[in-house]
Amino acid sequence: MSRVAETIRNWRQDGWPLVAALSFAQLVSWGTIFYGFPLFVVSMETELGWGRGLLNGALSFGLLTAGFAAYPVGRIIDRHGGRLVMSLGSMLAVLLFAAWAWVDHPAAFYAIWFGLGLAQAGTLYTPVFAVLTRMFPVDFKTRITVLTLTGGFASTVFTPLIAWAIEALGWRDALLLMAACNLVFCLPVHGLLLRDRAVLPLEKPADAGRPESSHPVPSRPMHKALRNPVFWGLAVCFTFYLLAHAMLIFHFLPMLNEFGIPLVIAVAIITVIGPAQVGGRILLLFGRKMETVTTGYVVMALFVTAMLLLAAFPAAVPVLFVMAAIYGGANGMMTILRGTSVPELLGREGFGAISGALVLPASIAAAIAPSLAALIWELTGGYAAVILTMLAAMLVSAAGFVFAVKARK
Structure with missing residues (x-):
């Protein structure tokens, strides 16, 4: 006891x-x-x-x-x-x-x-x-x-x-x-x-003897991040990921309808994404010792695989269920990756400001994505071009993450 x-x-x-x-x-x-x-x-x-x-x-x-x-x-x-x-x-x-x-x-x-x-x-x-x-x-x-x-x-x-x-x-x-x-x-x-608990900085600033107010804590890490290619690699990764994600989430149902998938089955396919997200996070919880870089590579590979399956087999119901499960798992892990990659690749100091700066272009992409997908659909007369656009966006996202990792000093 x-x-x-x-x-x-x-x-x-x-x-x-x-x-x-x-x-x-x-x-x-x-x-x-x-x-x-x-x-x-x-x-x-x-x-x-x-x-x-x-x-x-x-x-x-x-x-x-x-x-x-x-x-x-x-x-x-x-x-x-x-x-x-x-x-x-x-x-x-x-x-x-x-x-x-x-x-x-x-x-x-x-x-x-x-x-x-x-x-x-x-x-x-x-x-x-x-x-x-x-x-x-x-x-x-x-x-x-x-x-x-x-x-x-x-x-x-x-x-x-x-x-x-x-x-x-x-x-x-x-x-x-x-x-x-x-x-x-x-x-x-x-x-x-x-x-809120005060947390000591990871590294002692060179000007630690000066008054704290003369050098606000968030400003220096943010300026340093903007000069770091890792920041821009992560910005590309998150922005193009959210562009593709918003396109898929807001157009998945009409997309499946266009390819002749009955409504009940289409809803079932989409429903798989939610539990798969949780499953992906559970895998990371049990594999918490896995490095952030390894997690990122796995996530990017799963996203690209899911988009390839959707592009190659847009009307094959069994494949679409597999695609939704792969995508959901990757999306669940991506949420954690967005939270851990900044402190792991750029450092913990100024985390809030740096993360906020990364959110801005990604939010703009998410806001315009549904309208952009609709425009592509209207111009091409179908969702095939939209799927290829999502695939291209995920490939750019993966390239951004790889660039961020390789640029890390």
């Missing part, structure tokens, strides 16, 4: 209760702020008479806002920790979901999604990765893996929950329920449980 008590005590002292709480908060934040939007489109079209382009434009606006806000959010976390930023992000989500429940004008809707973009920048993976890397510099990789493992169930949990709420309560009351989830489950974690 004493051994069990000692294990529990060590678990608490090592900060795992906080990691568990942050993981649960990520589940709620992702499930409401990110995955909830598509479920409201049809109901809002019906009641308000707004076009689908107008509605989705607000989502793109929010994604762009999140991308532009990522860098200043990262700098704040580098300076002061994540408690203030993540608390404000959750509070914004509470207030803006409530405002969305009363919206009746497009301008107000876009203003709400501007705010929700800020909420995304303050609550989702990028800020919490910065928090974990800052607080647990020795074993941040394991903690990031555990956190993303929980977050991977966000769509599985909240998509049916929100769909039920819209059907049972109406879309406006469903938004109030989402506001309540952020108020009850996320805000207390970020505002009350999260305590």
